[in-house]
Amino acid sequence: MEVGLTLGLENHEGTLKLSLLESGCYVKEITIKLDGGASWLYQGMINAFEEQIGSAVESAITNKLKDGILKLDSFLQSLPKEIPLDDNASLNVSFVENPELSSSSIEFDINGLFTDGKKVQPVSNHYRQVFQPSVFCIDQSKMLGISLDEAVFNSASALYYDAEFMEWIVDKVPDQALLNTAGWRFIIPQLYKKYPNDDMNLNISLSSPPVIRISEHNIGATVYADVIIDVVEGSQVISVACISLVIRGTGSVKIMGNNLGGSVKLDDLAMSLKWSKIGNLRMYLIQPVMWTLVQTVGIPYANSYLGKGFPLPIIHGFTLQNAEIIFSSSKVTVCSNVSYSESDNLNQVPIHIK
Secondary structure, three states, X not given: OXXXXXXXXXXXXXXXXXXXXXXXXXXXXXXXXXXXXXXXXXXXXHHHOXXXXXXXXXXXXXXHHHHHHHHHHHHHHOOOOEEEOXXXXXXXXXXXXXXXXXXXXXXXXXXXXXXXXXXXXXXXXXXXXXXXXXXXXXXXXXXXXEEEEHHHHXXXXXXXXXXXXXXXXXXXXXXXXXXXXXXXXXXXXXXXXXOOOOEEEEEEEEOOOOEEEEOOOOEEEEEEEEEEEEEEEOXXXXXXXXXEEEEEEEEXXXXXXXXXXXXXXXXEEEEEEEEXXXXXXXXXXXXXXXXXXXXXXXXXXXXXXXXXOEEOXXXXXXXXXXXXXXXXXXXEEEEEEEEEOOOOOHHHOOOOOO
């Protein structure tokens, strides 16, 4: 018996549309042998109707193929267009462009950008012009490759910046003496002289979204922040100075289940005085204090969120196995094998992964 089918797979408004273009089944030969007392009689009847039986088998298999393709198409169109991450963000996993086929693989492009979880996001044409990644895995035996452009990471930083998520008031630090003017008396003498032994807050806000750059060796991040030094006098909070920071760090990424997480470490810190109500400040004296605050407060805070990671676009029921991460210019690629849990049965679609 020979069975053949030709399928069409295309992007339809952000989902995949699977269609059966052509199918056929040809029974070249069929043999049915009966055993038993009167088998000789029935065997003759079966032999006489061999052609009709073969035709019925061909028709039944063709119909089963059509039913299976319809179920698989229904499953593909039910895939979500976005994955909620938290109250602020969702990951846009709608498909863009049509799949690309090769002799041994199929490539899908998805939007992949972080979006406002409270708004309905249309399929963007801008994405198609600026971001069309291709997947390259050194180990060609890997079953799955996922390429993430730096635009994905920058969309996350822009989203959380717009959501005013990157603003903090720091009133507790490991060295609490740094949040009292007495701890600054040799660094900013005029501050201590004007506000002796008063508690302080540091009002930190990013002046623009963090910028992520990916190279062949690592991930770099540049953060622009303003730190307003506040003095607390009774119930009154007095802003006395503002220092602008340029923080540069290096990030690392890792796979945690089906999530991509990571961490960042501090590489460099530049600073300048933006304004002051207490006269000129000696920035070279303040720099070590700011470095300590960024290192002991800012970096651990960032890593507490980065460590949780965000979900990679994996179909429910599949799990990454033996994943490896490859850096290239402007991209991070995850190459992995996958396992499939039979308990998550793709809505009863009969698919077997080898």
